[in-house]
Structures are given as structure tokens and as C-alpha cells.
Amino acid sequence: MSRRLLPLLTTRRAAVTCEYRCGDACFHEAPNTSANPYFGDIVGEVISRRGALRAGAVVALSGGALAATNGLATPGAAARPSAHPPKPAPGTDFTRVTPNLLDEVVVPEGYEQAVVIRWGDPVLPGAPEFDFDDQTATAQERQFGFNCDFAAILPLDPLGLTGLLVTNHEYTSEKYMFRGYDPDNPTEEQVRIAWAAHGLSVVMIARPMHSGRYTPRMSWFNRRITLTTPFRMTGPAAGSDLLKTPADPTGTHVLGTMNNCAGGVTPWGTILSGEENFNQYYANADAVTDPVRRARLARYGVRGGATTRKWERFDPRWDVARHPNEANRFGWVVEIDPHDPHSTPVKHTALGRFKHECANVRVTPDGRVVAYSGDDERFEYIYKFVSDRRMKRGHGRAARRHNMTLLDSGTLYVARLTGDSPAAEIDGSGRLPSDGEFDGTGEWIPLVSGDTSFVDGMTAEEVYVFTREAADKVGATKMDRPEDIEPHPRTGRVYCALTNNTQRGPGGRAMADEANPRHENRHGQVLEFEEERGDALALRFTWRLLLVCGDPASPDTYFAGFPKDQVSPISSPDNVAFDRHGNLWISTDSGEVLGINDGLYVVPLEGRSRGHLKLFLTVPRGAEACGPVIGDKVVTVCVQHPGELDGASADDPASHWPDGGDTPPRPSVVAVWKPGRWGLADIGS
Numbered sequence: 001m002s003r004r005l006l007p008l009l010t011t012r013r014a015a016v017t018c019e020y021r022c023g024d025a026c027f028h029e030a031p032n033t034s035a036n037p038y039f040g041d042i043v044g045e046v047i048s049r050r051g052a053l054r055a056g057a058v059v060a061l062s063g064g065a066l067a068a069t070n071g072l073a074t075p076g077a078a079a080r081p082s083a084h085p086p087k088p089a090p091g092t093d094f095t096r097v098t099p100n101l102l103d104e105v106v107v108p109e110g111y112e113q114a115v116v117i118r119w120g121d122p123v124l125p126g127a128p129e130f131d132f133d134d135q136t137a138t139a140q141e142r143q144f145g146f147n148c149d150f151a152a153i154l155p156l157d158p159l160g161l162t163g164l165l166v167t168n169h170e171y172t173s174e175k176y177m178f179r180g181y182d183p184d185n186p187t188e189e190q191v192r193i194a195w196a197a198h199g200l201s202v203v204m205i206a207r208p209m210h211s212g213r214y215t216p217r218m219s220w221f222n223r224r225i226t227l228t229t230p231f232r233m234t235g236p237a238a239g240s241d242l243l244k245t246p247a248d249p250t251g252t253h254v255l256g257t258m259n260n261c262a263g264g265v266t267p268w269g270t271i272l273s274g275e276e277n278f279n280q281y282y283a284n285a286d287a288v289t290d291p292v293r294r295a296r297l298a299r300y301g302v303r304g305g306a307t308t309r310k311w312e313r314f315d316p317r318w319d320v321a322r323h324p325n326e327a328n329r330f331g332w333v334v335e336i337d338p339h340d341p342h343s344t345p346v347k348h349t350a351l352g353r354f355k356h357e358c359a360n361v362r363v364t365p366d367g368r369v370v371a372y373s374g375d376d377e378r379f380e381y382i383y384k385f386v387s388d389r390r391m392k393r394g395h396g397r398a399a400r401r402h403n404m405t406l407l408d409s410g411t412l413y414v415a416r417l418t419g420d421s422p423a424a425e426i427d428g429s430g431r432l433p434s435d436g437e438f439d440g441t442g443e444w445i446p447l448v449s450g451d452t453s454f455v456d457g458m459t460a461e462e463v464y465v466f467t468r469e470a471a472d473k474v475g476a477t478k479m480d481r482p483e484d485i486e487p488h489p490r491t492g493r494v495y496c497a498l499t500n501n502t503q504r505g506p507g508g509r510a511m512a513d514e515a516n517p518r519h520e521n522r523h524g525q526v527l528e529f530e531e532e533r534g535d536a537l538a539l540r541f542t543w544r545l546l547l548v549c550g551d552p553a554s555p556d557t558y559f560a561g562f563p564k565d566q567v568s569p570i571s572s573p574d575n576v577a578f579d580r581h582g583n584l585w586i587s588t589d590s591g592e593v594l595g596i597n598d599g600l601y602v603v604p605l606e607g608r609s610r611g612h613l614k615l616f617l618t619v620p621r622g623a624e625a626c627g628p629v630i631g632d633k634v635v636t637v638c639v640q641h642p643g644e645l646d647g648a649s650a651d652d653p654a655s656h657w658p659d660g661g662d663t664p665p666r667p668s669v670v671a672v673w674k675p676g677r678w679g680l681a682d683i684g685s
């Protein structure tokens with residue numbers, strides 16, 4: 001395999017990734033311009049540009065009461081000696097991978113790996129074999145889409161030898177998909193290929209009894225969902241005037257889903273998928289003259305003239321000056337039923353509209369469901385939704401049909417977090433406060449329930465469609481890019497990856513606070529919180545930072561108090577998952593700011609090993625590790641945008657993974673397993 005000479009150290013994500021994935025979000029001002037005075041902000045504020053008056057008010061409001069109500073146990077707070085490292089926690093007994101810059105997937109010694117499926121592999125009957133130099137939209141509609149982010153495997157048999165692999169195809173990187181690509185003049189066929197390469201794939205996979213070598217199968221279940229697949233809008237904003245367009249005067253039907261980032265598996269066997277950076281696909285916001293419309297577009301980052309991909313030349317719906325409501329039909333959580341390839345997927349308006357990273361569900365003892373979701377942009381918010389109706393048990397069609405309505409009626413909340421340490425101790429450096437932890441309390445602020453708005457000056461429909469604006473008004477806490485958020489299946493504690501935020505601090509939109517304690521935060525943190533009394537319906541919670549990421553040698557990092565000389569470096573936590581032991585697995589996006597490839601990590605959450613972060617695998621240079629599925633015997637991980645480095649292109653690829661030789665890189669799903677231990681131990685033992 002020929003290898004490109006790689007730089008030894010870089011300090012930022014490739015600009016081309018920003019261009020294609022987020023529409024250069026980092027190069028624009030963050031869309032949240034709200035003053036939004038919230039207590040956590042003030043408590044953490046030392047170099048305040050807003051004055052001492054507000055800070056004084058906070059001291060009076062918080063005092064020592066917050067610390068007294070903080071019921072979250074502190075298993076990792078105290079520094080522990082490093083001389084006698086504990087035995088590896090169950091599920092983490094492997095030799096950690098050394099951070100690297102290789103153009104390959106690197107797994108621990110003794111483990112095996114294989115590609116499950118790659119961009120362009122056949123999904124539907126009649127799909128041609130992938131031909132990089134002769135790709136067509138017709139072929140792409142039947143093949144595995146481009147960049148793969150979230151993945152889930154729904155078992156089809158008790159041993160997990162067969163299953164449905166469901167994968168998000170987050171975005172297209174045309175420069176790497178087409179030789180000789182002219183970004184100023186894409187062809188219609190290239191644009192239609194891109195529409196077909198977005199969305200999701202459902203593919204049956206199968207593996208032998210004693211191997212993790214999954215291979216795709218043609219099956220009745222297989223399905224491609226693209227940017228032209230019909231979706232139904234459901235929930236209280238369905239049919240709203242804000243969702244009506246010339247193509248859909250009812251405001252209830254929309255073609256396609258896009259920029260699907262992370263997601264979740266529901267207890268009733270369906271898939272939730274978050275529509276994230278939808279703003280970048282809409283052209284000509286500059287030509288919108290109505291000031292309210294313009295402001296609302298800007299709040300979601302819809303701005304400028306022509307788009308990067310120029311889709312507006314081939315379908316006017318991508319032109320917000322001509323179709324102002326079309327952008328309101330994206331930015332939702334979608335739900336699909338992989339068990340029924342003929343079902344119409346839905347967009348749940350009750351969960352609000354923002355740059356949904358994901359949605360993950362927990363069921364309460366009385367059968368109601370609680371969905372957590374993050375809005376992945378700098379200074380955006382964390383949300384939860386509580387259903388009115390109760391889940392029906394069982395996986396039959398009738399139960400699933402009922403359960404697919406659960407996310408259509410309920411109450412949407414946004415989070416406000418308050419630190420418990422004195423403001424003077426949260427100085428933006430990442431130095432731990434004197435109580436030894438970044439921690440505090442929080443509350444869920446109701447935004448809307450059914451037709452009832454709790455936000456002054458906004459109707460319920462407006463709250464659903466312009467949820468960011470509603471959250472601004474109620475004083476939610478501006479977070480450092482809330483990505484994946486998921487409740488622990490056993491403890492119910494919720495874990496949220498806050499990926500980074502280089503704009504926090506002086507000159508930015510907010511100063512450090514205890515939950516977001518670093519200025520120019522390049523490496524992110526992982527938040528752990530626990531609902532009051534462990535009740536997901538509660539309106540209050542306690543929280544702490546589990547990890548403050550970066551180079552362990554750096555004083556601004558924190559690994560739940562675990563000795564830092566024994567942990568792996570990590571930057572930009574993105575997706576989270578759990579294994580059957582209760583360990584947290586974290587995949588990263590932007591390891592390159594530490595000069596290392598992205599990877600998949602595991603960290604125990606309990607006992608003496610809490611915080612003992614270990615690197616399990618790394619992905620090829622320029623790639624992002626996404627969508628981990630942690631099975632007992634097999635781990636799968638999505639490798640999206642391999643070789644996405646500045647200066648590279650389809651004509652001069654920076655990676656030849658996974659096929660080697662001179663082949664272009666292909667986003668793929670990879671399986672990792674430990675041979676020879678079947679029936680004896682699980683993946684991490």
C-alpha cells in the first residue's frame with residue numbers, strides 16, 4: 001500500500017472537512033447572538049464584560065444551597081495514586097493502541113478487523129458494482145451512500161449472527177468523489193449523485209458463528225433513503241403554515257433527509273436520526289428582505305448567496321429567497337422503521353428544530369419515554385422531550401406503530417446548568433476549582449407542550465420551528481457544541497459529548513462557566529448528569545464533567561481523577577455508546593488538533609478504574625471515527641471521510657484506505673473482534 005507522507009503534527013481540523021460537513025461553521029460567527037443571561041454563565045464569569053451587578057445577583061441566588069442539593073456521587077473526585085494501577089475494569093483488558101498517523105485502522109494486538117461495507121457497495125437488487133470513474137445517480141440510489149456517521153445493528157436472531165445495519169450518510173465531499181470536479185460548475189449528474197449519496201442505508205448483514213466478519217446480504221429489508229425519499233411530518237407543527245411550500249401546500253410531506261449525524265435506537269426497534277448542518281444547503285439568504293425571516297434564517301446559520309454544492313441551480317427548493325419555508329422542513333429528528341422497507345419515515349416536530357446531533361430514549365417506570373438531544377453548534381443547548389403517552393411492550397407491528405407516535409406529543413425542555421464553585425475559581429484556564437470538580441446543578445426549562453407555548457412572544461408552532469430562538473428567550477446554558485447524548489442503560493445517568501468550542505472566552509459569545517470551563521476550548525469535555533432521584537421526568541438534575549479532554553500531560557485536562565500518566569490522549573469527543581459492563585465508549589472527531597488520528601476509546605464509569613481512558617482503535621488519516629456499536633463479541637465503527645485533508649482530491653488522494661494500491665478512499669463500516677475467544681469472553685476481555 002502506498003502511503004502519503006503525512007505531517008507529524010497539525011493543530012486544526014482540515015478546512016475541507018469544515019467546508020463540506022458544517023458549511024464552514026467555524027469560520028463564521030456562531031449564530032447564537034442572544035444575550036441570554038443565565039446563572040451558570042455568571043457564576044463562571046471572571047473577566048466579565050457585562051458588569052458586576054449581575055454577578056452580585058447570582059451570589060445571592062446560588063449561595064451554598066446549590067452545593068447542598070448536588071446529590072451526584074463523586075466517585076472520581078479525589079486524586080488517586082498512580083503507583084499501583086488497578087486491574088483493568090471488566091471489558092477493558094486490552095493493550096491500548098498507540099496514537100498514530102497511519103493510513104489504516106489500527107486495533108489492539110490480538111484483534112482482527114474487516115470492512116463490512118463501503119461507499120458504493122450494492123444495497124438494493126440491480127445495483128451495479130461500484131465504479132469510481134463511472135458513477136451515476138441511478139447506481140448511487142441503489143448503493144451504500146457516502147460518508148457514514150451513526151450506525152446501529154438490529155439483531156435478527158438471538159445469537160446476533162444476522163442483523164440490520166442502519167447507517168446515516170451525513171454529507172458528501174464532492175471534491176473526493178469526482179475526478180476533475182469543478183466546484184464552480186458541478187454537473188447535474190454530480191448533484192443528483194450527491195442527493196442519492198445522502199440519507200440512510202438499511203442493509204442486512206451476516207457473520208459466521210465464531211467470527212466478527214460481517215458481510216452484506218441482499219434482503220427484503222434492504223433500503224436506501226435519500227434526499228428524494230418521501231417523509232411525513234408528524235406532531236404538533238405538522239401542517240403549520242411555517243412548513244408549507246409550493247410543492248407541499250399541506251405542510252405535512254417533505255422529500256428527503258440530510259446531514260444525518262448521530263442517532264439512536266428506540267426500545268421499540270426503530271431508528272432515530274438527527275438532521276444536523278442543514279443550513280449549508282440553502283442559497284440566497286442574502287436576498288431575503290423580510291427582517292424577521294432573515295433573522296430566523298440567520299439564527300440557524302442560513303446565510304450568504306450561492307452554496308458550496310450549488311444544488312440551487314438544479315432545484316429551486318434549495319433557494320430560500322424563492323422557497324423561504326423549505327429550510328423549515330429540515331433540522332428535525334427523523335424516525336424510520338428498518339423492519340418495514342415500505343414504511344414512510346417521519347420527522348417529529350415535537351422534538352423541536354435545531355441542528356440535532358442525535359436523539360436517545362430512556363423509558364420511565366410508568367412507560368413514558370424521555371428523549372435527549374443536543375444541538376451541535378458552538379454556544380447551543382441541550383434538550384429533553386418527555387412523552388405524554390406510554391410505550392407498548394413487544395416488537396410486533398401494532399406495538400411499533402403505536403410507539404412510533406410517542407415522540408409526537410409531550411413536553412420539550414431545554415437545560416440550564418449552574419456551577420457550584422465560586423466564580424473566581426472558574427477562570428477559563430481549565431484549572432480545577434478548589435472543591436476538586438467541575439460540577440453543579442441544573443434545571444429543565446419547559447418550552448412547549450402540545451399547543452401550549454411557555455415562551456413569551458412565541459406561539460407553540462414558532463417554538464417548534466424556531467426552537468433555538470425559544471431557548472434563547474428562557475435563558476438556556478450555552479454549551480461547547482453538544483454532540484451525542486445518551487442515557488446509561490443501567491444507571492440512567494446521561495452522558496453528553498461536548499466536542500469543542502474555540503470561540504469561548506474573551507471576544508467570543510460567552511466566557512467560561514463551570515460546565516464549559518475552558519476558553520479557546522480545542523479539545524472538548526464529557527458531561528455526566530443525573531436526574532433528581534434518578535427520575536427521568538424530574539425537572540432538576542445534578543451534573544459533573546467526567547472528562548476534560550486533551551493531552552493528559554496538559555494541566556487543563558481531567559480524567560475523573562484517574563492518574564493522568566496512565567490514560568490515552570483524546571480530543572473532540574463526538575459519539576458515545578455503552579458496553580454490557582456499563583463502560584462508556586467514545587469516538588472522536590478532530591483528533592488531529594492533538595496531531596493524532598481520530599479513534600474509539602473506552603472509559604470505565606465506576607470504581608477505582610473510573611476515568612481510566614484507553615484507546616481501542618484509530619481510524620485512517622483524515623477520517624473521523626463515528627457510530628460505534630459495542631456488541632459483546634464484535635465492535636463496529638464507521639470510518640467517515642478518510643483522506644479528507646487540505647490539498648487532497650479525487651485526483652490526488654491523501655488516503656488509499658480501505659482498498660489500498662492507488663485506489664481512492666471510501667467511507668466504510670469496519671468490524672473488530674477478538675478471534676479464538678468465542679464463548680469464553682467478550683470483546684474487551
Ligand code: FEO
Pocket residue numbers: 149170261262276357376483
Ligand atoms: Fe455531524 Fe455533530 O457532528
Ligand code: CA
Pocket residue numbers: 419420421433435436437438439440514
Ligand atoms: Ca465545583
Ligand code: CA
Pocket residue numbers: 261262357483484574575589
Ligand atoms: Ca457527530
